[in-house]
Amino acid sequence: MVTDTSAFKSLYPFESHFLDLGANRYHYIDEGEGETLLMLHGNPTWSFYYRNLISAFKGRYRCIAPDHMGCGLSDKPQEYDYTLERHIDNLEALVDQLQLKRLTLLVHDWGGAIGMGLAVRRPELISRLIFFNTAAFLSDRIPFSINLCRVPLLGAALIRGLNAFARAALIRAAKHKDRLTAEVRAGYLAPYDSFANRIATLRFVQDIPMSADVPSYPVVKRIEENLAQFNTTPKMIIWGRKDFCFNFYFLNRWKEIYPDALVHEAVDAGHYVLEDAHERIIPWVEEFLEENAI
Numbered sequence: 001m002v003t004d005t006s007a008f009k010s011l012y013p014f015e016s017h018f019l020d021l022g023a024n025r026y027h028y029i030d031e032g033e034g035e036t037l038l039m040l041h042g043n044p045t046w047s048f049y050y051r052n053l054i055s056a057f058k059g060r061y062r063c064i065a066p067d068h069m070g071c072g073l074s075d076k077p078q079e080y081d082y083t084l085e086r087h088i089d090n091l092e093a094l095v096d097q098l099q100l101k102r103l104t105l106l107v108h109d110w111g112g113a114i115g116m117g118l119a120v121r122r123p124e125l126i127s128r129l130i131f132f133n134t135a136a137f138l139s140d141r142i143p144f145s146i147n148l149c150r151v152p153l154l155g156a157a158l159i160r161g162l163n164a165f166a167r168a169a170l171i172r173a174a175k176h177k178d179r180l181t182a183e184v185r186a187g188y189l190a191p192y193d194s195f196a197n198r199i200a201t202l203r204f205v206q207d208i209p210m211s212a213d214v215p216s217y218p219v220v221k222r223i224e225e226n227l228a229q230f231n232t233t234p235k236m237i238i239w240g241r242k243d244f245c246f247n248f249y250f251l252n253r254w255k256e257i258y259p260d261a262l263v264h265e266a267v268d269a270g271h272y273v274l275e276d277a278h279e280r281i282i283p284w285v286e287e288f289l290e291e292n293a294i
Helices: 047-057 084-097 110-121 144-148 154-161 164-172 182-192 196-206 216-225 248-257 273-291
Strands: 016-021 024-031 036-040 062-066 103-109 126-134 235-240 262-266
Touching (some): 016 084, 036 047, 047 062, 047 103, 047 273, 126 273, 164 182, 235 273, 248 262, 262 273
Parallel strands (some): 103 126, 235 262
Antiparallel strands (some): 024 062
């Protein structure tokens, strides 16, 4: 089923592109020319999350923003291996298909593990790193509400039946509610408008690496063990300090891993930091890219 984007087209005026991955179509935005900014979203968002950055930078950079399988405008197959490893495989296939090199990764939420999963596989491709409220290392810290969604049957009822995960995110993840207009809300919710279309939202929650028996656990462990190879890569951390999920613990962990990273904290912003603070973030990103030219 094709997602209707008419209710928010003015906010997301980009041409759609698709990569065939077996029987499934993997959607991505590809706007502009120049050095590549590869923007990776999390759960339960999609490339719509990066719309303001794409609009700001497409005049000088090539902005590529895929929708992970099951998310956004990508296909949502019901019988599919929605694991972190598979998402990394899909991203790598896109990078190879487009012959991308000298990448600047911009990652948020699950995009951190997916993007850094690609990075540790193909470190020669990575030129700069920008982190937004994300993780790519093991942690057992998880909000009770998200952990509740991992309970068998209950999680499926909440996430797939009631769309509670995506709807709750609009309440909790952005702190400036006036920015979540009807058009913006429609953009976030449109791809997840049915039980079937919410399958990846649930699978992401189920794949949070809380214990060694979760498929993503050894993948994230391997990523964490290889983060040090990017010690000399230019890095910037942009953090919404009012994030209910990726709180100070995660920010401080990144600071421990990369003590030389440039850090900007948006003190009034939440998990959806690009919704709350994109006017401040765009100049920070612009300056970082210019000062770390490749």
